[in-house]
Amino acid sequence: MKISIFGLGYVGTVTAACLARDGQEVIGVDVNPEKVALVGAGKSPIIEPQLGKLLAEGVATKRIQATTDAEAAVMASDISLISVGTPSTERGETDLSYVFNVCKEIGTAIKHKTAPHVVVLRSTVPPGTLERCQALLTDTLGIKAVHLAFNPEFLREGSAIRDYDAPAYTIIGTEDPIAEAAVRQMYATVNAPIIVAKPAVAEMVKFVANTWHAAKISFANEIGRIAKAFDIDGRDVMNIIVQDTKLNVSPTYMRPGFAFGGSCLPKDLRALLYCARTMDVPVPLLNAIPTTNQLQIDLAAQAILRSGARRIAVLGLAFKSGTDDLRESPAVLLVKHLLGEGCEVKIYDKAVEEAWLVGTNLAYIQRNIPHFQALLMEEPQQALAGAELVVVTYNTAEFRQVLLESAQGIKILDLAGIFTEPIEALEYQGLAW
Numbered sequence: 001m002k003i004s005i006f007g008l009g010y011v012g013t014v015t016a017a018c019l020a021r022d023g024q025e026v027i028g029v030d031v032n033p034e035k036v037a038l039v040g041a042g043k044s045p046i047i048e049p050q051l052g053k054l055l056a057e058g059v060a061t062k063r064i065q066a067t068t069d070a071e072a073a074v075m076a077s078d079i080s081l082i083s084v085g086t087p088s089t090e091r092g093e094t095d096l097s098y099v100f101n102v103c104k105e106i107g108t109a110i111k112h113k114t115a116p117h118v119v120v121l122r123s124t125v126p127p128g129t130l131e132r133c134q135a136l137l138t139d140t141l142g143i144k145a146v147h148l149a150f151n152p153e154f155l156r157e158g159s160a161i162r163d164y165d166a167p168a169y170t171i172i173g174t175e176d177p178i179a180e181a182a183v184r185q186m187y188a189t190v191n192a193p194i195i196v197a198k199p200a201v202a203e204m205v206k207f208v209a210n211t212w213h214a215a216k217i218s219f220a221n222e223i224g225r226i227a228k229a230f231d232i233d234g235r236d237v238m239n240i241i242v243q244d245t246k247l248n249v250s251p252t253y254m255r256p257g258f259a260f261g262g263s264c265l266p267k268d269l270r271a272l273l274y275c276a277r278t279m280d281v282p283v284p285l286l287n288a289i290p291t292t293n294q295l296q297i298d299l300a301a302q303a304i305l306r307s308g309a310r311r312i313a314v315l316g317l318a319f320k321s322g323t324d325d326l327r328e329s330p331a332v333l334l335v336k337h338l339l340g341e342g343c344e345v346k347i348y349d350k351a352v353e354e355a356w357l358v359g360t361n362l363a364y365i366q367r368n369i370p371h372f373q374a375l376l377m378e379e380p381q382q383a384l385a386g387a388e389l390v391v392v393t394y395n396t397a398e399f400r401q402v403l404l405e406s407a408q409g410i411k412i413l414d415l416a417g418i419f420t421e422p423i424e425a426l427e428y429q430g431l432a433w
């Protein structure tokens, strides 16, 4: 393949060197003539292990060229990669001017080409950017034979070539089969699973990945602060935490849905926050967790009230499926909120219905919804009868069946991701999808 790469910074030079090593012909393009001269001479413009050696080999085998001439590079290639900078403005907004400038340059050159051209955006950009690039090329510049994909880069400076060679996955954000095929071919030698996604999903994934990394670092640092205050080595604590790959470092608890609750998470989080307070240890990230969890309950209540519905069926009252534990269940707090707003609520929860509630569990529900027995229905159909809206708080096969069979004409608010796609016959909305 012949590939032009716009932007010879960290991402661009590493990609150029690795693609050339893997047999592709690469033309690097940059507005900075010094970088172009360095890369063209087989020298690295940045400090990065192995990079100088690969660039030198690429230039020696004539697989790497570099130029400041955008048009010549596009004319001589089938694919253009965009890896220019996307810095923050003072307000924190992404400055996309470099991306759009390159798009215009590529577009102007494509106009002189007869063969179709593929443009792959590799810079980190906010969701919707590839669509804007597409509009710029097709609507503004009137180009028809162009195929676009977003392909985020996950390399880390310092181990960039190792990361390029063994990424967790290659994401191709496109709905264009020609662009998808070109990116697949470009990475034919990279041993990683390929995930094809909608462009905006792929764009968001890159932001979320970096935000998650930032949150993990801050989380570990806050734990370290509290640990030290109690004369504990925070590294010892986190060393053990990361060894649980079932619950701690795993896909568990990593799906958007309803709030957390139950007899442990809220209580133990409160206890750790108390520990931090007693030692005057600031933990703003941990402090924000109860606030954002309560917000998830409030937002569900607001979505219900905004719909105009006042006769509400609730499927699932316990804090999760398969238990009768109502303590600090977000569904209980949601029902309490709705009752306070004058809604008529009917609840179905098999486990709670059958259960013989005792002890703190019984005390909790009696304190929050004293007449809850009167609201509990024996069958799900009784809860749905006369309801204007049904809210589902957790995901079970039973609830899915009930909704498919009996929820026609009733609005559905899904807090648990019970349907992956909206069902046409049902009036359905989710909180995060």
Ligand SMILES: NC(=O)c1ccc[n+]([C@@H]2O[C@H](COP(=O)([O-])OP(=O)(O)OC[C@H]3O[C@@H](n4cnc5c(N)ncnc54)[C@H](O)[C@@H]3O)[C@@H](O)[C@H]2O)c1
Residues within 6 Å of the ligand: 006, 007, 008, 009, 010, 011, 012, 029, 030, 031, 032, 035, 083, 084, 085, 086, 098, 101, 102, 122, 123, 124, 125, 153, 154, 155, 156, 157
């Ligand atoms: N650095 C990283 O570790 C890393 C990792 C993953 C993703 N990213 C993302 O990749 C993108 C590039 O990052 P970087 O660190 O390589 O940036 P960089 O600042 O090192 O390089 C960007 C290059 O683009 C060039 N450029 C600007 N306008 C141009 C134009 N019109 N034509 C040709 N070249 C032009 C600049 O001269 C510069 O050399 C950013 O969106 C960044 O967020 C960076």
